[in-house]
Amino acid sequence: MAFANLLEHVGGMGRFQVASVLLLALPVLMMASHNLLQNSPPATNDHRGPKTDPCRDGWTYDRSVFTSTIITEWDLVCSSRGLKQLAQSLYMAGVLVGGIVFGGLSDRFGRRSLLIWCYLQMGTMGTCSSFSPTFTVYCLFRFLTGMAFSGVVLNSVSLSLEWMPTRTRALVGTFMGYCYTTGQFLLAGIAYAIPDWRWLQLTVSLPFFCFFLYSWWLTESARWLVMVGKSHQELKELQKVARINGKKEEGDKLDLEALKSYMQKEMASSRSRHTVVDLVRTPVVRRISCCLCFLWFSTSFAYYGLAMDLQNFDFNIYVIQLIFGAVDIPAKLVSILTITFVGRRFTQSVALILAGVAILANILVPRDMRMLRTALAVFGKGCLAASFNCVFLYTGELYPTVIRQTGMGLANTMSRLGSIMAPLVKMAGEVFPVLPFIIYGAAPVVSGLVATFLPETRDTALPETVEEVEGRERGQRTAQERHKSSTD
Known part of the structure; x- marks a missing residue:
């Protein structure tokens, strides 16, 4: 403090x-x-060609x-x-x-x-x-x-x-x-x-x-x-x-x-020097780092998987891009309310699970039901926007000042691995069309469950040292044990 x-x-x-x-x-x-x-x-x-095969006969x-x-x-x-x-x-x-x-x-x-x-x-x-x-x-x-x-x-x-x-x-x-x-x-x-x-x-x-x-x-x-x-x-x-x-x-x-x-x-x-090793050196920070890797990868992976599929919803591309942007407004409003009054961990977990369920549900919807398909995709994208909104704040609060940027760098690395994999996984759709969306949907569901293992940071000061992060976990555990003993 x-x-x-x-x-x-x-x-x-x-x-x-x-x-x-x-x-x-x-x-x-x-x-x-x-x-x-x-x-x-x-x-x-x-692009189109004058005959049935534009790639063979030329295109305009x-x-x-x-x-x-x-x-x-x-x-x-x-x-x-x-x-x-x-x-x-x-x-x-x-x-x-x-x-x-x-x-x-x-x-x-x-x-x-x-x-x-x-x-x-x-x-x-x-x-x-x-x-x-x-x-x-x-x-x-x-x-x-x-x-x-x-x-x-x-x-x-x-x-x-x-x-x-x-x-x-x-x-x-x-x-x-x-x-x-x-x-x-x-x-x-x-x-x-x-x-x-x-x-x-x-x-x-x-x-x-x-x-x-x-x-x-x-x-x-x-x-x-x-x-x-x-x-x-x-x-x-x-x-x-x-x-x-x-x-x-x-x-x-x-x-x-x-x-x-x-x-x-x-x-x-x-007086102590800190390196990337400090992200995994101690048990609590190591657990935080592992969980955040899952969260950042899945959020980015699913987010860009949806964002790069805008052209396949059979709507005007400008309109669909505006809709995909507009859904962030209510999504982030809801997320700030739950972040502030319920907690970071709850918001993070629920946002990811709902996003994954929406993506998986879209697999079962026929392509001619474009309104329903678009609505599910927009809902999923809104949940991922809420997840991004939460995870940026959550990551900064979980890591102590001495390694905060190093931790943010690790989180960013996993996020970018997700965004790199998203277009490559999409290419697998040429072999099995629904496979990319099965993967896009399963990843955030799993990560939503992983988020439950993170400590809550609502109404707590930013930690300054690794020892402070470890001490908070021990303090919370001791308090829970005392409470349990008093109720027995």
């Missing part, structure tokens, strides 16, 4: 926190544009809606049609590598520094993608864009959570999730207005140069600063926060001695 008390001393949820969340949320609006860019309408075209493209796409640019049809899925998998591979690289680096060099770099990389590589001369070069730049995507997501989440009081973490996490949802609407609108894929790619990339410029104002996480032994810098940042929050006098009263009195345990822990 030490840092939580210190944060209240300099203003709690004040003007500084509001400004930081808004600045971190603006780039999230554009994240969906990159993540779902290849599934957006300008990435797809129908339907350019009535989309003037130019990556398919028309490099003829990704017939024997080359799998290259479109390959390009998406390579992008997701970049997101995976970015999670591994930037997760560890941000625990070592700081959240703010890595975030600034990733904004620049996102803008530069996205812009380069729009000028790609060949499909191979396009895939390379998309891979590097995916790496930057991970860095932005990981550090935005941690930087916002680590400056938030306990009571507002769930609200802030959900607000960031709604920004991503709004970004899906934004992508549909931009794609409708700009049917040429190169101009679309450029349009969604240029804003990141603006984000890079203003990101220098962002403040480094004080939690991270104390854990790496930079107490002098932490004191300056806290005094800056106090000044912005209208608590200048309280900030001026702070000195290194007062800081040490607040955070003795955390400063002692800062």
Whole structure:
């Protein structure tokens, strides 16, 4: 509770926190544009030939809606049609590598520094993608864009959570999730207005140069600063926060001695070096890591499995994309209520199980019942959106500050493995059409059951050290044993 008390001393949820969340949320609006860019309408075209076999006799493209796409640019049809899925998998591979690289680096060099770099990389590589001369070069730049995507997501989440009081973490996490949802609407609108894929790619990339410029104002996480032994810098940042929050006098009263009195345990822990091994070294953190791997993989796997199937629902692609984005609004509203008043574990488990059941149920619905099929898919997608909303917050609360970004990097890695596998599993549908959906549905059901083994974090302060996480588990077990003894 030490840092939580210190944060209240300099203003709690004040003007500084509001400004930081808004600045971190603006780039999230554009994240969906990159993540779902290849599934957006300008990435797809129908092709047809003058005879019964267009792949043998030649083809023409339907350019009535989309003037130019990556398919028309490099003829990704017939024997080359799998290259479109390959390009998406390579992008997701970049997101995976970015999670591994930037997760560890941000625990070592700081959240703010890595975030600034990733904004620049996102803008530069996205812009380069729009000028790609060949499909191979396009895939390379998309891979590097995916790496930057991970860095932005990981550090935005941690930087916002680590400056938030306990009571507002769930609200802030959900607000960031709604920004991503709004970004899906934004992508549909931009794609409708700009049917040429190169101009679309450029349009969604240029804003990141603006984000890079203003990101220098962002403040480094004080939690991270104390854990790496930079107490002098932490004191300056806290005094800056106090000044912005209208608590200048309280900030001026702070000195290194007062800081040490607040955070003795955390400063002692800062003398220890932490690595990825700490994610599995102790029993409670090891169980948390294993369970979160299941959760992140399945949520992402099923989410992208549904998202990449939009073109098979026999609806206008713009309309279905808007519907798939709109369902996030009620889904995340319900999730924030259950997260706040019931708990993280319940929300996570129920959201995944319901998503899996909806996907599996769709297998039994005839293809001509398109309204029912679409409704089940939309419901499943909404449940997965609720799962994402919860798991981002849950992961940040389960891991201690000393390895939070490393843990988020592991979670992101498993998420990207899921998103890489999703298009590859979809290709198995050419052999057995329902097989991908059996797999897409079974994975979240199993993970929903796994989520019940995680500890609850509702109304608890963010842990700072590995020892604190282990101690909480022992304390809860002891309390349960005492309660049981008193009732016997």
